[in-house]
Amino acid sequence: MSIRIPTDISLTEDEVPIWFGQMSWTANWVLLLLALIFALTIIGIILSTIFVLIAWINVKTSEYFISNKRIYYKYGLVSRIANDIQMEWVTNTSIRQGFFGRILDFGDVLIATPGTYTGTSMFRGVSNPMMVKGIIENRLVNFKKIQEINQSLRTIRDEFRMGRLDHTRYNFLISEYKEELRKYS
Numbered sequence: 001m002s003i004r005i006p007t008d009i010s011l012t013e014d015e016v017p018i019w020f021g022q023m024s025w026t027a028n029w030v031l032l033l034l035a036l037i038f039a040l041t042i043i044g045i046i047l048s049t050i051f052v053l054i055a056w057i058n059v060k061t062s063e064y065f066i067s068n069k070r071i072y073y074k075y076g077l078v079s080r081i082a083n084d085i086q087m088e089w090v091t092n093t094s095i096r097q098g099f100f101g102r103i104l105d106f107g108d109v110l111i112a113t114p115g116t117y118t119g120t121s122m123f124r125g126v127s128n129p130m131m132v133k134g135i136i137e138n139r140l141v142n143f144k145k146i147q148e149i150n151q152s153l154r155t156i157r158d159e160f161r162m163g164r165l166d167h168t169r170y171n172f173l174i175s176e177y178k179e180e181l182r183k184y185s
Contacts, residue, residue: 006063008082009072016068016185019135023062023075026104027125028055064123066135068143068185071111073123083121087143089113093136095129109133142184149184153177 003017011017025032035051038044062075071090074082090113097107107129111121126132153174160170 006065006072006074008063008074009065009084011067012069014068014185015070017065018068018139019064019066019132021064021123021126021132023059023125024104024106024127025055025059026127027101027106028058029100029104031055031058058125062124064126064132066132066139068139071121071136073121075124085111085113085121087140088147090136090140093133093140095133097129101129109136111136145184146181149177149181 004020005011005017006020031051031054035048035055038051039048057077058075061077063073065072069087071085071087072083074080090111092112094110094112095107096110101107106125106127109123109126109129109132111123112119113121123129123132156165156170156173156177159165160167165173
């Protein structure tokens with residue numbers, strides 16, 4: 001199964017899609033409940049249609065995307081909010097889930113970065129927020145491990161250039177670290 005890529009972005013070299021999602025229909029439960037209640041009268045049918053339309057717009061105009069290199073989100077029809085966050089910028093993830101969010105399994109995934117104007121970006125009303133938070137945290141661990149391995153590879157190359165490693169040991173270490181890189185990519 002291929003993972004959908006938001007239309008506004010293009011993948012960079014070696015970038016692998018991990019997860020794509022949208023706002024959950026259950027995150028719009030208040031609008032849908034009001035639509036059901038108002039559907040019993042003629043005027044209510046018009047209001048119900050408006051409430052369902054607003055819920056549909058909320059779901060269809062939201063896009064959440066995680067790759068091995070970045071996190072991207074976009075929502076809004078008239079007023080649009082979009083952000084592209086590099087993995088190295090993420091400092092923390094958390095979830096915000098109210099009572100009905102717990103029951104209906106939706107919530108907000110908060111992504112803390114030092115570079116955003118509020119300090120926190122958000123996947124609003126996402127289904128199974130604990131799973132999404134786990135995906136982000138897993139990618140962060142892998143990303144940091146890849147950075148460590150790449151630093152080790154640079155150190156080995158420097159040591160070889162300075163004559164501190166013989167050719168056999170150099171080739172062995174390079175192949176070991178490249179094999180380690182494949183595990184986390």
